[in-house]
Amino acid sequence: MTIFDDAMAAFDRDHLWHPYSAMRGGGGAAAVVAARGVHLELADGRQLVDGMSSWWAAIHGYNHPVLNEALQRQLAQMAHVMFGGLTHPAAVGLGRRLCALLPDGLDRIFFCDSGSVSVEVAVKMALQYWRAKGKPGKTRLLALRHAYHGDTFAAMSVCDPDAGMHRLFRGTLREQLFVRAPRCGGGCDIWAVAELERMLKEHARETAALILEPVVQGAGGMRIYNAAYLRHARELCERHGVLLIFDEIATGFGRTGRMFALEHAGVAPDILCIGKALTGGYMSLAATVAHGEISGTLDGGEPGVLMHGPTFMANPLACAVACASLDLLARGDWRARVAHIESRLAEELAPCRASTSTSMGVRDVRVKGAIGVVELEREVNVAALCRAFIEQGVWIRPFRNLIYLMPPYIIGDAELSQLTAAVRRAVAAPRGGL
């Protein structure tokens, strides 16, 4: 029995930063003392149905016996060992599994600590690549508006320039190039492809890589776009001599209905970033995967090595639990589960569209795989809405004007309906009610 008392709540409020929050942000973080399956257990014993998968990560739910066992087995061998000059079975096992899942040619793997770091590494690979090719002037990156690629400096520089942190860090952030992202839903936007082509043509001499989130732009707006755009991007990058980086940190491992979102388009990037669900939500681990042409060129250039090496690179505990998570996917029926969740989300969130006039103003409802999004006309009061959701026994954390669901794949119909009912109730609440 874990106790979370008032003194702990006070310490949290006074000393612990939470994501994107002020230290004196009013506190009020709900204390979770255990989690099992799709349920989070609060300190007062209440059980919440989890609609977030802890930010795309906990795809198998919490406290999974197979994942627990894999961690314990690895722990009995060793928790960690440096990766400089040493290797271990968990890293090799995970590398083999990833190579089997990824498109042919994408098979040179750099393990790192978090998604943001994997983006830094991808950028570094691209810059070192062009240097080795004798084109050191190709140092800029091209990105999409509404993009989100992480919180470290190179990653921030390719986030949406308006919604991102560009203004705050002007002068320290590298100014990158941006094109408008394709619209949500519908067909492939000719104008978006034309704009991309114009930009690539004009800036090829200085551009190292195009980076984008395939099919679903996540934290930059939960936008879902037509996969055909990716085929154009692949072809245009090829034609103009610009590398293509896919950031599948959010979309990887089944979330969009395919193992990787790139499969919707049948194209492969030169460099791929993965993270989040890689360990089934157990530990922080990410990877940057490059084509052999990239690694070969880096090896042949100056200084002949990739200049990166995190202390906890390929941490054995994280690799072991990632292996177990991928084995669960391989053995399980995630494809059918995600397809089922997709159809239920579409059906049960559709009535939100009717809430336009009376309530919070619904601008759009969209679903892809195990992702359901309700976009509102205006920003919500996140803290108030979270409290209202907790009262209804669900954990849903909106941001800006977006209420979204991405539950663990193991969620049952009854729990999923609890989530969608809570969302429908929230958007039907009178204006100002929440």
Ligand SMILES: *Cc1c(COP(=O)(O)O)cnc(C)c1O
């Ligand atoms: C979350 C996310 C990142 C950053 O990953 P962290 O592990 O939080 O550093 C980068 N890109 C995308 C698309 C993400 O969703």
